[in-house]
Every structure is written in C-alpha cells, then in structure tokens.
Amino acid sequence: MTLLVRDQLHRVRLTLNGRPVTGRAQPRMLLSDFLRHELGLTGTHVGCEHGICGSCTVLVDGEPARSCLMLAVQAEGREVRTVEGLSGDDDTLSVLQECFAEHHALQCGFCTAGILMSAAAWLRENPSPTERAVREMLSGHLCRCTGYGPIVAAILDAASRLSGTGSSDDA
Numbered sequence: 001m002t003l004l005v006r007d008q009l010h011r012v013r014l015t016l017n018g019r020p021v022t023g024r025a026q027p028r029m030l031l032s033d034f035l036r037h038e039l040g041l042t043g044t045h046v047g048c049e050h051g052i053c054g055s056c057t058v059l060v061d062g063e064p065a066r067s068c069l070m071l072a073v074q075a076e077g078r079e080v081r082t083v084e085g086l087s088g089d090d091d092t093l094s095v096l097q098e099c100f101a102e103h104h105a106l107q108c109g110f111c112t113a114g115i116l117m118s119a120a121a122w123l124r125e126n127p128s129p130t131e132r133a134v135r136e137m138l139s140g141h142l143c144r145c146t147g148y149g150p151i152v153a154a155i156l157d158a159a160s161r162l163s164g165t166g167s168s169d170d171a
C-alpha cells in the first residue's frame with residue numbers, strides 16, 4: 001500500500017521589518033526560503049544551508065539567527081528583521097550601511113546582508129568594540145572576497161559614529 005502524505009500549507013503571521021505580514025509555508029519550509037520565495041525579500045542570501053557561512057542571518061526578536069536553520073512556521077508571532085529593514089522608510093542607509101559603502105567593505109556582496117544583520121545587533125551590545133572583538137564577532141561569517149579588513153574598518157567606524165551620536169539603535 002502506498003501512503004501518500006501531502007504537506008499542508010500553514011499560515012504564518014509575523015512582524016517583518018516592522019509591519020505585520022502573513023504568508024503560507026509547508027511545515028518543512030526554511031525561514032530563508034519563506035522570506036525569499038513567499039515574501040519576496042531576496043536581500044537575505046542562502047549559501048551553505050548548514051549554519052556555517054552566516055549569509056542567511058536575520059534578526060528574530062532582535063537576536064541574530066540563521067534563517068537556514070529555522071523553519072518558517074517557527075517564525076509565527078515573532079518579530080523578524082531582514083537587511084531590507086535596516087534602511088529607513090525613505091530608503092536612507094543606516095550608519096552601518098553607509099560605513100560599509102565608504103570603506104568598500106563588500107565586493108560580490110553575497111555575505112554582506114548577513115554580516116550587516118549580525119553587526120547591527122552586536123553593536124547595540126558592544127558600542128565601543130576593539131578590532132579583536134570585531135574580528136571574533138565576524139568569525140561567524142564567511143566572506144570569500146574582501147579579506148575582512150574593510151569589513152572590520154567599517155564596523156569600527158560605525159561604532160565610532162554611533163557612539164558619537166549617543167545612539168546605536170539605528171546601526
């Protein structure tokens with residue numbers, strides 16, 4: 001006897017970049033695929049799909065999370081922020097994004113969204129980091145292009161600018 005099991009679609013309601021959204025996902029659908037294919041936010045990149053490279057990192061309830069290691073249905077009721085949510089409503093870049101641009105901290109850009117999300121959350125907890133601490137934070141991310149130097153410089157510059165304004169909320 002052949003048992004045919006069809007995946008049901010589940011409704012997933014979450015707050016995405018500050019707005020309530022609803023989508024549908026199979027129980028096994030990854031959050032990364034849900035964001036990209038169901039909700040159309042392709043800024044979140046998918047590299048290894050094993051939790052290693054960090055390119056898929058988003059913020060879930062304010063904390064960095066590998067969206068390739070999380071199911072879409074687990075995002076039900078949560079607050080998710082992607083790289084599309086880092087800039088302001090008028091598309092002005094955040095301080096951190098500006099620093100990445102000014103320091104040429106990306107080449108192909110594949111790793112960039114994940115690094116930006118981790119760094120934005122991390123700077124809130126570490127407003128005056130050392131270079132060593134930045135490099136340790138970056139150990140959770142693989143970049144094949146930049147050699148990391150410009151990325152480190154950009155994050156240190158962002159920390160300096162944000163502490164100068166007394167706020168790291170808009171990293």
Ligand code: FES
Pocket residue numbers: 045046047048049050051052053054055056057066067068069
């Ligand atoms: S794609 Fe998620 S960690 Fe590499």
Ligand code: FES
Pocket residue numbers: 105106107108109110111112142143144145146
């Ligand atoms: S800029 Fe190409 S992988 Fe990081």
